[in-house]
Amino acid sequence: MKEAKTREPATPAAPPKPKVKGSRSTSRVSTGRPKGRPAWHRQHLLGIEELTPREIVHILDTAEGFAEVSTRSIKKVPALRGKVVANLFIEDSTRTRTSFSLAAQRLSADVLDFYSQGSSLSKGESVRDTARNVEAMGVDIMVLRHSAAGAAHYLARCVNMCIVNAGDGQHEHPTQALLDAYTIRENKGRIEGLKVAIVGDIAHSRVARSSIWCLQKLGAEVTVVGPTTLVPKGFTSMGARVAHDFDEVIPDMDVINMLRVQGERLESQLFPSLHEYTWLFGMTPERLQRAKPDVLIMHPGPINRGIELASEVADGPQSSILRQVTNGLAVRMAVLFLVNQAASTGR
Amino acid sequence: MPRGVGLGRLAGYPARAKEKLVQVLYGKPEIDQALRRMARQIGEAMPPGADIAVIGIRSRGEFLAQRLIRLLETYQPNGIPSGVLDITLYRDDLAEMGPAAVLRETLIDFPISDKYVVLVDDVIYTGRSVRAALTALAEFGRAKATRLAVLVDRPARELPIQPDFFGWRTQPNDGLVEVKLEETDGVDAVELP
Numbered sequence: 001m002k003e004a005k006t007r008e009p010a011t012p013a014a015p016p017k018p019k020v021k022g023s024r025s026t027s028r029v030s031t032g033r034p035k036g037r038p039a040w041h042r043q044h045l046l047g048i049e050e051l052t053p054r055e056i057v058h059i060l061d062t063a064e065g066f067a068e069v070s071t072r073s074i075k076k077v078p079a080l081r082g083k084v085v086a087n088l089f090i091e092d093s094t095r096t097r098t099s100f101s102l103a104a105q106r107l108s109a110d111v112l113d114f115y116s117q118g119s120s121l122s123k124g125e126s127v128r129d130t131a132r133n134v135e136a137m138g139v140d141i142m143v144l145r146h147s148a149a150g151a152a153h154y155l156a157r158c159v160n161m162c163i164v165n166a167g168d169g170q171h172e173h174p175t176q177a178l179l180d181a182y183t184i185r186e187n188k189g190r191i192e193g194l195k196v197a198i199v200g201d202i203a204h205s206r207v208a209r210s211s212i213w214c215l216q217k218l219g220a221e222v223t224v225v226g227p228t229t230l231v232p233k234g235f236t237s238m239g240a241r242v243a244h245d246f247d248e249v250i251p252d253m254d255v256i257n258m259l260r261v262q263g264e265r266l267e268s269q270l271f272p273s274l275h276e277y278t279w280l281f282g283m284t285p286e287r288l289q290r291a292k293p294d295v296l297i298m299h300p301g302p303i304n305r306g307i308e309l310a311s312e313v314a315d316g317p318q319s320s321i322l323r324q325v326t327n328g329l330a331v332r333m334a335v336l337f338l339v340n341q342a343a344s345t346g347r
Numbered sequence: 348m349p350r351g352v353g354l355g356r357l358a359g360y361p362a363r364a365k366e367k368l369v370q371v372l373y374g375k376p377e378i379d380q381a382l383r384r385m386a387r388q389i390g391e392a393m394p395p396g397a398d399i400a401v402i403g404i405r406s407r408g409e410f411l412a413q414r415l416i417r418l419l420e421t422y423q424p425n426g427i428p429s430g431v432l433d434i435t436l437y438r439d440d441l442a443e444m445g446p447a448a449v450l451r452e453t454l455i456d457f458p459i460s461d462k463y464v465v466l467v468d469d470v471i472y473t474g475r476s477v478r479a480a481l482t483a484l485a486e487f488g489r490a491k492a493t494r495l496a497v498l499v500d501r502p503a504r505e506l507p508i509q510p511d512f513f514g515w516r517t518q519p520n521d522g523l524v525e526v527k528l529e530e531t532d533g534v535d536a537v538e539l540p
Contacts, residue, residue, distance in 0.1 A: 038446035065433060065450035074486050077436045337450070344442045 043343040044156045044163040045335050047172040048213040056217055060182050063327070063334035069106055070329055079337050080109035080141075086134050089145040089166070090116045090127065095301060096166050096175070099325070100143045103332035112139065127151065128158050135159045140343070141336060144168070162339040170204050175335060176300055177210035179328040181218060183320050184255055186327065187296050192219030195252050197243075199225040199281055200259030200308060203232055203270075207300050208259060212240050223249055226281060229270040246281050250291050257298040258283050258308045274307060284310045288318065296320050372524075373515070375535035378498070381514030382411070385496055386418035388512050392494070393463055399423055400462040400490075402430040404480050405451055407469035410530040411498060415467060430455035432466075437479035453483070460488035465512075469526035471497045474508035481508075499524050499537060 039058035048056070069077050085104035089097050097113070104111045114134065127146065134142060141162040144152050149169035156163040167173040185191050196215050202208045202224045212222050216239050223241040224231050235242050243249045250256070265271050272280070283297060297309075297318045305311045314321060373381075393399055399419065403412030409431045416427050435441070435450045466480055477495060484493065496512040502519045515537070517524050527536045 038449075040446050062450050065435075065452050068453050072486060073488075077486075079436045079441070334450075338446075341441075341444070341448050342446045344445050 040338045041342055043339050044152070044165075045174055045339055046152045046156055046163065046165045048174045048177050048210045048217070049172065051214075051217070053217045053219075056178070056181070056214060059178055059331065059334050059338065060185060062338060063178075063182055063330040066106075066333040066337070067327070067330040069333070070326070075106055076108055077106065078108050079333075080104065080107035080340055083107075083109045083140040083340060084112060084138060085109045085141045085143065085336065086112040086114060086139040087143045087145075087166075088114045088127075088130065088134065089143075090151075091145050091147045091167070093145055093167065095325070096145065097143075099328045100164075100166060100175075100332050100336075103329050104141075104336055106329070107333055107336055109141075109336070112137075127155065131155050131159050135161050141340060162343050164335055164339060167206055170206050170209070172210045173206040174210050174214075175328065175332055176207045177214040178335070179324055179331040180207075180211055180257065180298060180300070181214050182327045182331050183298065183324050184215075184220075184296065186323070187320060188254065191215060194220045194254040195223065196220050196255040196257065197223045197225050197246075197249055197253045198240075198257045198259065199246060199283070201230040201262060201265055201271075202226050202235060202259070203230050204262070204265065205259050209238075211257065212238050216240070220255075223253070225249055227270075227272055227277070230265075247287065247290070250287055253291060253295060255296045255298065256283065256291065257300075260300060260302065261304050261308050278307055282306075282308055282310065283313050285312045285316075288313050288316070291318075294318075298324060301325065370539040371536050372539060373537040375529075378514070378535050378537065381498065382414055383418055385512045385514060386415055386422075389415070389465055389494070389496065390419060390422035392511070393422075397463045398461065398491075399465065400428045400430065400457065400459060401465045401467060402432050402455060402459075402484070404466065404468040404476060405431055405433045407526055407528050407531055408432075408467045410528050411469060411496075412465075412467040415465070415496065428457040428462075430457070430459075432480055432483055434476060434479040434483055437483045439475055439479065455487050458488055459484065459490045461491050464490040464493045465496050466493055467496050469497065469528070470499045470501055470524060471495070471508070471510050471513075472501045472503065474504045474506035477508050478506050498526055 039054050069075060087097050087100055101111050101113065131142060139161055141164060143164045143166050144155060145166040146168050149171035151168045152163050152165035165172060165174055181191060184194065188194060198208050198211055208224065215222050223243050224235050225243045225246050228244055231242055231244065233242055261277065266274065295318055297313055297320065299309055299321050301321060303309050303314055305314060313319060401412045401416050403409035412429055416429050419427055431454045433451050433453045435448050441448055464484065468476060471477060481493065494511040497510045498514040500510055500513040500516040501524050502516065521539055523540055525538045525540050527534050527538065529535050
């Protein structure tokens with residue numbers, strides 16, 4: 001097998017930052033023609049933490065361009081024609097995998113699905129070997145979901161193809177944070193200055209971690225809410241406000257993101273009883289009454305109806321849950337397109 | 348990527364005419380006049396009762412299209428649908444553009460089938476942008492006919508594509524020509540940078 005050459009800094013370390021300050025690009029009416037340095041250079045999307053605000057906005061703007069594709073009668077554009085996207089999901093996920101598959105297909109890429117069960121991974125092959133074998137088949141972009149934090153960063157150092165992190169342990173889930181930011185921007189017209197609450201098991205949530213970084217970089221004020229066992233004070237070091245009384249923060253919030261209560265966590269001692277959790281932290285119609293009338297209720301799905309989110313709220317006018325799913329496609333198309341474009345120079 | 352190389356009609360764009368002498372060929376009155384003339388020609392060329400739609404190629408074509416629509420409304424008073432086309436994904440040099448490729452929204456919220464579509468751009472040069480636009484447009488339906496209107500025709504085509512309506516045609520040795528519009532550049536001008 002051909003030895004994979006290590007490409008210059010294939011590390012997640014930030015590439016040379018554009019010298020042009022954001023003010024320049026915002027003051028100018030976007031002309032569609034690249035002026036100055038391109039806003040995106042990364043051939044991997046590994047996390048939100050290392051992205052600049054300009055890069056995040058560039059992904060969201062690009063996603064806006066792709067959103068229209070899904071409204072066409074012919075839902076396909078030739079952006080990744082002849083490219084192969086492999087989904088390597090070593091942890092179960094139907095929704096994210098389907099979303100990535102569909103996004104890749106709408107860009108005219110060929111899509112390969114790898115599952116951990118029944119694959120060589122269950123026979124003891126390391127992820128690195130699996131990834132390098134997949135690369136040897138001519139795959140251009142690998143979408144990786146793995147239960148170990150840092151898995152995507154690690155693979156990005158081992159292979160030459162583009163890596164997109166679709167969730168690594170309790171670390172990051174960048175595309176979820178991006179689609180949430182996109183949905184907020186679409187609904188509110190801006191992100192800067194908004195007050196956003198993320199409610200639930202913050203400590204174990206990669207969605208929360210990515211979202212805190214993402215929204216704060218874009219100028220929102222993030223409050224994380226939940227029981228003391230699941231929302232440690234340590235989150236203040238990420239710049240977020242920590243609150244344990246949901247009712248107290250509700251009236252101030254522009255956006256409330258309800259995280260899913262994860263079954264496996266219920267058995268742990270960190271978690272109160274389900275009933276107690278719903279009583280204190282569930283989004284009920286009564287609580288919604290006390291929120292701003294135009295509050296946006298979000299949920300990354302799948303919902304536990306009646307636990308973190310009451311059905312009336314989930315299906316109500318303030319809920320953006322299905323919009324998030326739709327926007328997820330556009331955001332993932334944008335991410336696949338951008339990493340591929342970044343990798344295509346010099347090929 | 349070397350600047351301005353292999354970018355099709357982008358070539359020369361980032362050439363940064365900072366210190367260079369810029370020759371302004373036409374200003375706002377001439378551009379207004381040229382658009383009025385083009386609108387008249389378009390109105391006359393369309394069969395009577397034709398259902399016209401005007402679609403601009405991002406980014407300056409979008410604003411030229413809007414101006415043309417205002418002028419065309421005398422020919423078709425009950426409104427002309429307008430659209431914006433982003434051709435980025437259909438460019439034949441997409442791979443070479445790398446991260447410089449910037450995608451923005453395409454907005455065509457009406458069926459183009461059975462319409463006379465006027466495609467609008469600021470400059471036609473190699474013809475490759477228009478080729479990309481035609482491919483993109485085909486995804487939205489089968490127009491009755493498609494016509495091309497550009498403000499400036501810069502000769503040296505690389506594809507058999509010609510404008511049906513144009514404001515001016517430059518000389519082959521004029522080289523690069525740049526159109527500036529109030530909406531995107533703060534000023535209306537056709538320049539030889």
